[in-house]
Amino acid sequence: MKIVVAIKQIPERDAAVRIDAAGAWIDESDMQWGMNESDAYALEEALRLKEAYGGEVIALSAGPERVSSTLREALAKGADRAIHVDAKDLAQRDSLNVAQLLAAAIRPESPDLILTGLQSDDLGYGLTGVLVAELLRLPHASLILHVEKTESGLSVKRELEEGWFQNIELPLPALLTIQSGGNKLRYATLMGIKRAKTKELRNVAASDLGVAPAQTVALERIALPQKQKSTQILTGPAKEAAVALVERLKFEARVL
Amino acid sequence: MTLLLPTLAEPSSFALGEKLLFAALAVASGLLFAHRFVPILRTILRARKDADFRLSPLGRRVRDLVWDVMCQAKVIRQRPLPGLAHAFVFWSFCAFALVTLNHCAAGLGLGFLSPAGLFGRWYFYLAAAFALACSAGILGLFVRRFLVRPRWLGSHVSWESGFIAFLIFNLMMTYLAAFVVPTGSPAVKVLWWVHTLTLLVFLPILPHTKHLHLILSPATVFLSRGSFSRIPPLAGDEDFGLVAGTDLTRLAALQAYSCVECGRCTEHCPAADTGKLLNPKEIVLGLRAYLNEQGPASAEPILGKYNAQEAVFQCTTCGSCEFQCPVGIEHLPLIVGLRRGAVNTGTWEDDRGARLFLALERGTNALGLPAAEREKFIQKQNFPIFDGSQEYCLWLGCMGAYDPKGREIVADFARVMNYLGTSYGVLRKEKCTGDPVRRLGNDLVFQQLAESNLELLAQSHAKKIVTICPHCVRTIQEDWKEFGTPPAIEHHSEFLARHLSRLPQVHSDEKIVFHDPCYLGRYRNVYDEPRAVVEHAGTRVEAARSGERSFCCGAGGGLTFLGEESGERVSHVRAAELAATGAATVAAACPFCNSMLHDAFAAQGSGAPEFVDIAQLTARALPQPTPPANG
Numbered sequence: 001m002k003i004v005v006a007i008k009q010i011p012e013r014d015a016a017v018r019i020d021a022a023g024a025w026i027d028e029s030d031m032q033w034g035m036n037e038s039d040a041y042a043l044e045e046a047l048r049l050k051e052a053y054g055g056e057v058i059a060l061s062a063g064p065e066r067v068s069s070t071l072r073e074a075l076a077k078g079a080d081r082a083i084h085v086d087a088k089d090l091a092q093r094d095s096l097n098v099a100q101l102l103a104a105a106i107r108p109e110s111p112d113l114i115l116t117g118l119q120s121d122d123l124g125y126g127l128t129g130v131l132v133a134e135l136l137r138l139p140h141a142s143l144i145l146h147v148e149k150t151e152s153g154l155s156v157k158r159e160l161e162e163g164w165f166q167n168i169e170l171p172l173p174a175l176l177t178i179q180s181g182g183n184k185l186r187y188a189t190l191m192g193i194k195r196a197k198t199k200e201l202r203n204v205a206a207s208d209l210g211v212a213p214a215q216t217v218a219l220e221r222i223a224l225p226q227k228q229k230s231t232q233i234l235t236g237p238a239k240e241a242a243v244a245l246v247e248r249l250k251f252e253a254r255v256l
Numbered sequence: 257m258t259l260l261l262p263t264l265a266e267p268s269s270f271a272l273g274e275k276l277l278f279a280a281l282a283v284a285s286g287l288l289f290a291h292r293f294v295p296i297l298r299t300i301l302r303a304r305k306d307a308d309f310r311l312s313p314l315g316r317r318v319r320d321l322v323w324d325v326m327c328q329a330k331v332i333r334q335r336p337l338p339g340l341a342h343a344f345v346f347w348s349f350c351a352f353a354l355v356t357l358n359h360c361a362a363g364l365g366l367g368f369l370s371p372a373g374l375f376g377r378w379y380f381y382l383a384a385a386f387a388l389a390c391s392a393g394i395l396g397l398f399v400r401r402f403l404v405r406p407r408w409l410g411s412h413v414s415w416e417s418g419f420i421a422f423l424i425f426n427l428m429m430t431y432l433a434a435f436v437v438p439t440g441s442p443a444v445k446v447l448w449w450v451h452t453l454t455l456l457v458f459l460p461i462l463p464h465t466k467h468l469h470l471i472l473s474p475a476t477v478f479l480s481r482g483s484f485s486r487i488p489p490l491a492g493d494e495d496f497g498l499v500a501g502t503d504l505t506r507l508a509a510l511q512a513y514s515c516v517e518c519g520r521c522t523e524h525c526p527a528a529d530t531g532k533l534l535n536p537k538e539i540v541l542g543l544r545a546y547l548n549e550q551g552p553a554s555a556e557p558i559l560g561k562y563n564a565q566e567a568v569f570q571c572t573t574c575g576s577c578e579f580q581c582p583v584g585i586e587h588l589p590l591i592v593g594l595r596r597g598a599v600n601t602g603t604w605e606d607d608r609g610a611r612l613f614l615a616l617e618r619g620t621n622a623l624g625l626p627a628a629e630r631e632k633f634i635q636k637q638n639f640p641i642f643d644g645s646q647e648y649c650l651w652l653g654c655m656g657a658y659d660p661k662g663r664e665i666v667a668d669f670a671r672v673m674n675y676l677g678t679s680y681g682v683l684r685k686e687k688c689t690g691d692p693v694r695r696l697g698n699d700l701v702f703q704q705l706a707e708s709n710l711e712l713l714a715q716s717h718a719k720k721i722v723t724i725c726p727h728c729v730r731t732i733q734e735d736w737k738e739f740g741t742p743p744a745i746e747h748h749s750e751f752l753a754r755h756l757s758r759l760p761q762v763h764s765d766e767k768i769v770f771h772d773p774c775y776l777g778r779y780r781n782v783y784d785e786p787r788a789v790v791e792h793a794g795t796r797v798e799a800a801r802s803g804e805r806s807f808c809c810g811a812g813g814g815l816t817f818l819g820e821e822s823g824e825r826v827s828h829v830r831a832a833e834l835a836a837t838g839a840a841t842v843a844a845a846c847p848f849c850n851s852m853l854h855d856a857f858a859a860q861g862s863g864a865p866e867f868v869d870i871a872q873l874t875a876r877a878l879p880q881p882t883p884p885a886n887g
Contacts (some may be wrong), residue, residue: 012626014619034618187613190600190700191496 001055001149001172003046005079006102006116006132007039009063009070017224024219025091033071033075038117042178044185045147046115055150056080058109064088064103068201075196076188082199087206092213095123099131104209106136112177113154118143126177133175140175143170145182157182219242262435264371264380265444266362278363281456288460292472296513298465299847301802303509303552304502307491309481321478331582334520334805338400339431341393345424348383348390349470355383355431356455358513363452384435387428394424408519408528410539416465417424423461426454469516469583476514477584479507485575486587489738490596491698492496496630497596500552501546508593509552511585512543521577521587526808526830527570531823534570536577536587539563541589559598567595569604572826573695573813574774579804584733595697604697612692612817616701620687621654622817627685630657634682639669642716643680648673649743650680651720653725655847656689662847663852665724666876669748675878676755680722685712692814703739706731710740725870726775726846727812733850749845752874753785756792760877766794768873769839769865771830771853772806786870793873797837807833809856811848831856834865841866843873 011017020027021090035043046057059074061067062085065093083103087093093101106114107119114133119126126142133140145165146157153171159179160166232248234241270278273808278847311317324330328346332339356371398421401409437443446621462468481488488505489494498504504512519537527534542563550556559565568591579588598604599613615624630652634641642649650670655662673680692704709732713721721743723729728749736742751761770790776782783803790796801807810816810826831853834842842857842865844850857864868876 037489184607184610185614186602187599187610187698188700189602189618190490190698192602193700194493 001049001053001112002058003049003055003113003115004058004060004106004111004130005039005043005046005074006106006114007043007059007061007070007074008036008117008120008122008128009033009061009067010120010122019222019224025222027053033066033070035073036117036120036122038119038121038178038180040117040185041182042115042176042179043074043077043079044183045144045176045178046113047186048183049113049147049149050078055112058083058111058179060102060105061085062087062098062105063090064204070195071201072196073188075199075201076192077186078192080199082201082205084201085206085209086203089206089213091224092215094215094217095125095127096131096216097211097214099128099135100211101206102128102211103132103135104211106132109175112133112172114138114173116140116175116177118179129177136175138173138175139170140177141170142177143179144176145179147175147176171250181235263377264384265276265434265437265439265441265447266371267368267445267448268440270363270365272529275364278452281453282360282363285456285459289463292460292463294426296468297746298505299547299552300509300513303504303506303547304491305490306388306481306488306505306507307862308488309479309507316482320480320482320584321474321691324584325477332555334580334582338397341396341400344386344389344393345397348386348393348428349520351383351386352427352431354379359448359451360455363448383407384432387431391425391428392719394421394428397421398425406519406523407525409517410519410522414517416461419608420458420461420465420467423454423458427451427458430454440733447667449523466509466515466517469514472510472514473516473583476510479510480509480584481586481589483734485573485578485592486586487589487592487694487735494580496600497598497699498558498593499597499601499637500557501550501552503593503597504543504547504552504558507586508543508590509547511583511590513677515540515544515585516583516589517541518582520580520582521585521669524576524580524805524807526572526574526576526810526826527823529807530826532567532570532821532830534563534567536571536591537590539567539587539594540585540835559594559603563594565598565604568598569606569696569818570815570822571595571813572774572808572810572815574808575778576774576805576808579778589596592695596699597697599697600699606818608816608818610695612814613701614698616688616690616693616705619687621658622688622692623654624657625658630686631684633657633663634684637670639670640679640681642683642718644717646679646681648678648680649716649721650682651721651723651725651728651745652682652686653723653728653847655851657770659847659851661726661850665847665850665869665871667870669724671875671878672752672755672759672871676758678755683716683718687712689728690735691727691731692817692868694735695812696814702735706736706739710742713743714740718743722748722751724748724845724847726773726780730775730779747780747782747785747845748790748871749776749782752870753788756788759792759874760879762793762877764794766841767797767837767839768794768841768843769797769799769834769837770870771799771809771834771842771844771849772800772802772804773844773849774806774808774812776845777806778804786843788845789870793843793877794841797839799834799837801833809844809846809849812854816848816852825856825879827852827856828859831860831864835860837863841868841873843868843869843870 012034013030018027050057057079059071059079059082061071068084071084075082083105085101116129130140141156143159144156145159148155155169158166234244328343331342358367361367371380387418401417430447434447521536522528525536546562611646620627650668656666687705687709690702694700723849726747729745732742732745770786807830808826809830854867857867
């Protein structure tokens, strides 16, 4: 199976985020970057499928020079080669435009399967994956936790609300957006990093893909979240209070 | 005088046939010995060279050879009775070298020591004294091995050891008997031949038994890497640690063949002692079996048939095995080497281990918490930020910055420094030193952490670091050297001991027992300083195992992050041992020991002694105590 994994590079989890002077995006100077979490799970799923059924895993990312470090990480974890769509102007491109870039890069590869994370941890639109599928006219399914190959195509497990799951089948080629937590992520190894040095990392200029920057959706303003602390005291007998606590943990805090 | 003292009776002459027979037997014995020994030597020499091996400093090597081999210091100090018995056997062998040469030469009519001559007479008496001591020693060792049977010798009864003991005893008896039989009697010849045949049987037996250590261990001790638990740098792009035979170096091979199977490593191993699979002796014997069956050019994995991966990852890296080993085997480079092989190639799969690696690949600390938690703690404690103007950079470590108990220790130590008027500051962006990933064999993450911390420290212009964590001390001072030059670092026990005269002393009969952290004691050789701090605060008592024989808390080697243990919990065994001293207070000097033993004492329930760090012992005697920080 030939699998393309589309990966986004986002600010590192612990990085201190500052808003830039224009107020419409973060200040990217001195920022540390890392792989978007659900994309890491998409890569993991791709590597597991390759281990089980053979084939090739191609990591794909669009962005400026810095994204090559994330592609190297994907190669180190086991991707066979990588494609870097060199686009220095991501801020002037919206989800549809980036999806057009990715679709244009994927098309000549004609993969059996395209995987990507459910959504990015920075913008969180959850659009890019499904847009790529539409642009390539491929069947797609989102929020996938588990993938299995069948004789006719794929059998996948989707996560629904409130602990429900849905099992669906779809033909290949297809595109899936992967939910975090379905697998356990592998750790990077020294051997992986060393082997990655000899793997192909191909640079494709965004201009060569014929997709000029365009925006149908533009970010107007971003703001840091306000810190809020509120305490609720649950009164009444312990039994009732416990029931109320479980309710709130389940539906308000959503930790259960 | 000469009439009163017995004289060694030697055969007066040998017939030509006898001489030829002796010569033929001696050549056969020598050839058989070579036939068995040369392949072992070739295996060792065919192994990969140790890239980082340096013969200097020669002085240290000579000292080790004289002290630990010739004087048998370690053998005697760590196990006095059997050690002394072994030393007598060893010294007798040395004394007998000349006697044996003369004995064989005599068989060819070329004897050079005469029982009648002044030197010969004196020397034979000296050898006789050694023979008596050796006989007593070998008898004692025989009784111990076959009747007392200590558990670390294993359940397997070694008949081979019994046979060798018999041969040695026989050599001594046939020598001593020659003083009693009258010169010229036929018994003299019989004794000579029995002694000779024993020697000729003894020689070819050596290479295939653990008595190979007679030949190899002086070289092993002399050539050892020297510094404790030294993990060699990876050599080149294809070195990932000990994966297969091609990764075993000459030192590793030499050490594998030197093992005398005495079980000192097993006896002191916290994993073996609590019913886990790991037995350091079996790790070494597994490597020997690998070398015998596969050889040093093999690509067959070492983990699997020859050594269990599960066992390798049960090591707390406490270093008792390496510290105890009388023949110079360095277990930690072997065990960590096998871990490196498994982790660097991705064959080790462990959920918690992977979580730790990912936390340190992407984040800043081994606990996997957001770095903002550390900043909040620094703000809350009002710790000054290090700007190059202060005397000390106070290194918090993961435990000091994120663990609630570790934070209490840091806060109390900072109070002591404030009281002393010592200037210090903390770094804004300190990361984990890489200790847990270093010991678990993840070279990739370790290098990333070491390099980024070294860069941070270089920018900060820190000259002196002090920390509450002996794991940080070890990793910064020794392990980082591979990637740069770390600033000087010391453990807070050393700092506190140096300033004791300026700190309030408490004269109390409160009994306090000190638990030696492995990374402070065996790794850094710091035993007296924390004890001085303890004595400043109360009356010191000692646990059954303390100092260089201290028993691990179970946390080291990254194990604290792996969670579940099979068998008994190491920390519970240690906590019970510390409580058995009857001390009201247990003091430690490591945040990992602190975390492990705190939980273990909590599990003991009421009546468990109070548990503190030595910094807390000191801080509680300070005037005007501020409420303890709880982060």
